[in-house]
Amino acid sequence: MFTLETILHRWRRGCETIPYPDGPAPALPDRYQGALRLDPARCAERCRECLSVCPTEALVTRDGGRVGLDLGKCIFCWQCVEVCPTKAVAPTGDFRMAVRRREDLWLGAPGREELRLATALDEKLRRLLGRSLRLRQVSAGGCNACEADTNVLGTIGWDLGRFGIQFVASPRHADGLLITGPVSRNMELALRKTYEAVPEPRMVIAVGACAIAGGPFRGHAEVCDGADRVVPVDLYIPGCPPHPLTILDGLLRLVGRLEERCRRGA
Structure with missing residues (x-):
């Protein structure tokens, strides 16, 4: 039950979500070295x-x-x-590390010293999605590090839902999948079936080194070495695990929310 004291307390505290992307990104720890x-x-x-x-x-x-x-x-x-x-x-x-194509994660070729960041979905698909994105998260043999940093986005400080992006319980209610883990052999069939249950057009987001290429388990007989060996991937977010801000930035780039803010001069 709300009391006057509770209301005053919340009024004094104000909005406590991070200002990004309308404002500056939050300060990251000194030990964070990024891309x-x-x-x-x-x-x-x-x-x-x-x-x-x-x-x-x-x-x-x-x-x-x-x-x-x-x-x-x-x-x-x-x-x-x-x-x-x-x-x-x-x-x-x-x-900022999210890219749309797997090959864009390769550095070292002439003119490729740094990443080419992700571009938005095509205009037709964005019109179809409207201003919302529903994702079914699939942990395909992950260690729970990427999963934990993904869950952080649902907390008060991040409030992923304010961008119209939410995680749902059923793939039949989702626009796409967010996959973590190297895709163990025991999860391969489950991932395929979950992907097939998502209505078309559907998208797939691979989060973390394991979901992209197998991570430290790469080459093991019991893993598939990443999600794109099983289902097509539309967005790659590297890291081990990626910072919640890296994941948020990638999701906003995919749905074109950062482009909107740039056009408005934010």
Whole structure:
């Protein structure tokens, strides 16, 4: 039961959701290093220290010996940053990491030192969705880290629902799936059936290194090495786990909410 004291207390506290994207992003911890940047031109000749310490083979040589970085495989352990003598691999501190195409997570090719961030869905699909997006979350063998950071978006400080984005209990009530985990063999059939239960047109969002490429379990016989081996993926959000702000930014880019604010001059 509301009392006058309760009402006054809430009036004094005001709105406590984060101001992003209408205002600045919240301050992130000093230890948060964000997306990585790779500049192969700074690589020391024949130095391959970063390749030897990467636990998921996210760093490889390609295109005539150039070092390439796959942020989809990266678990952000920062060992490559620590051993690189020339800082060819360096953190940017940028929380924005979501992309629409798997290949856009590759860094190191000429002109590809940084990410090409996600673009919005096509206009026809956005008109069909209106100003809402309903997602069914599927934990396909995850460790609960990505799941926990996804759940954070439903708390008071983030209030994902104010953007018209909500998680629903049934895939039949959803516009798409948000998948976490490397897709274990035990979850493969369940994921396919859940995807098929979503009405068309439907979309799929892969959250975290496991859902994108298998994470630290990549190559194991009991995992599928990511969601796109089972269902088509429309948005990739890297991280291990990705910060809630990274997930929110990716979802807003997908539905065009950041573009709307840019056009309005926000």
